[in-house]
Structures are given as structure tokens and as C-alpha cells.
Amino acid sequence: MQQTQDFALAPLAGHAALWIWLPMLGAIAVTIVALTLESTTPPTLTAWLTVPFVLAVGIVLTLAVRRRRIRLDHRTLRVEATFYTKTLPVEAIDLDKARVLSLEEHTDLAPMLKTNGFSLPGFKAGHFRLRNLGKAFCLLTDRSRVLTLPLRDGGLVLLSPARPADLLARLRELATPTPHR
Numbered sequence: 001m002q003q004t005q006d007f008a009l010a011p012l013a014g015h016a017a018l019w020i021w022l023p024m025l026g027a028i029a030v031t032i033v034a035l036t037l038e039s040t041t042p043p044t045l046t047a048w049l050t051v052p053f054v055l056a057v058g059i060v061l062t063l064a065v066r067r068r069r070i071r072l073d074h075r076t077l078r079v080e081a082t083f084y085t086k087t088l089p090v091e092a093i094d095l096d097k098a099r100v101l102s103l104e105e106h107t108d109l110a111p112m113l114k115t116n117g118f119s120l121p122g123f124k125a126g127h128f129r130l131r132n133l134g135k136a137f138c139l140l141t142d143r144s145r146v147l148t149l150p151l152r153d154g155g156l157v158l159l160s161p162a163r164p165a166d167l168l169a170r171l172r173e174l175a176t177p178t179p180h181r
Contacts, residue, residue: 005170007070008162010142013122017062020120024058064118068125068139070161075174077149079159081125081139082118086157090174093157094150098171100164103143108132109158111140130156 031050035043064082071078077093079086103110108131111119117126117138124140136156140146147164149157149171161167 003074005072007072007167007170009068009070009139010145010160010162012065012068012141016065016120016123020061020065021058024054027054065120065123068141070139070159070167072167072170072174077157077171079137079139079157081137084117084126084137086137088151088157090171092151092153093171093175094152095168095172095175097150098148098168100145100147100168103140103146103158109134109136109146109148109156110143111136111138111158 028051031047031054035047067080067082069078069080071080075090077086077088077090079088101109110131111117111124111128112131113129114124115127115129115135117124117128119125122141124138126138128136128138130136134156135154136158138158139160140158141160143160145160145164147159147161147168149159151157159167
């Protein structure tokens with residue numbers, strides 16, 4: 001039997017990279033204009049280092065957005081979301097209350113306040129407060145099909161796998177005790 005299983009995520013909107021690079025390119029353009037303006041004093045080395053620094057930040061953020069994974073390893077769910085990772089034993093999840101839903105309809109579960117996370121339009125990763133003021137760890141790329149996994153300690157995990165029902169079925173299968181012969 002397969003011990004490690006990866007679950008594909010719902011695709012991230014193609015325009016997500018624009019939300020990283022447009023502000024970065026704008027900052028670079030403003031910096032270059034400011035550095036090339038006629039002045040009585042030459043720009044400092046620190047000012048010239050702004051451009052490569054902004055480029056480096058853009059590259060790091062782009063690579064971070066690409067770090068997205070949902071993996072079941074034995075009886076452990078591991079969610080990797082940009083700079084954040086959540087590892088849970090299947091027993092920590094209240095699977096009787098887990099369900100697939102749309103955040104457009106269930107707005108009380110929508111992430112509202114980023115407490116320690118990464119957010120772009122159409123993408124949420126990390127720790128958030130929900131509209132109902134609950135806490136959740138999120139890896140969301142599609143608000144229309146979200147797997148909600150309530151935790152026995154009161155928290156919540158919100159995920160956007162490509163096929164949320166398959167992940168939920170696999171979690172329930174792992175949680176079912178196997179009969180001993």
C-alpha cells in the first residue's frame with residue numbers, strides 16, 4: 001500500500017505573479033528615475049543597491065508562491081504553503097465535521113485578517129483569522145471548492161486541493177480503524 005501520497009492543488013490564477021512583480025517593477029522604475037535625476041551629489045552605493053535588492057525580494061516571493069503541497073505520509077497530513085508548514089496527525093482532525101464548501105457561500109469561514117501569512121488576490125497561505133474570528137491555517141487557491149478540516153483543539157485548516165472530496169475520503173479511510181485478524 002502506498003505510504004506517501006501527494007494531492008494536487010487547485011491551480012493558482014495566472015495573474016498572481018503580476019501582483020508580485022508589478023509593485024517590484026514600479027519600485028525599480030522609481031528608483032532608477034530618482035538615481036538618474038540631475039543632482040549636485042552623486043547617489044550613494046546604498047541607493048544603487050536598491051535595484052538588485054528589490055529584484056532579489058521579487059525572486060524570493062515568486063519562489064515562495066511556488067512552494068505549495070498537500071501530502072499524506074502514513075497517517076500524517078503535511079501542508080506546505082509558501083514560508084509555512086502545518087503537520088497534523090490524522091487523529092487531530094475532527095473528520096466527522098470536515099466538509100467541502102464554497103467560501104463564497106460560507107463567508108463566515110473566509111480568511112479576513114492575516115496574522116502570520118502570505119496573501120495575494122486569489123491566494124492565501126499561512127495563519128489567518130476568519131470572519132467568524134476563529135483561527136485557521138490556510139492554503140487557498142480556489143475559494144469555490146475548499147476542504148475545511150476542523151481540528152480537535154479548536155483550530156481549522158482550509159485547503160484547496162484540485163479534488164477535495166478525494167483528499168477527504170483518503171483522510172477518512174486512514175482514520176477508520178483497521179480490524180485485526
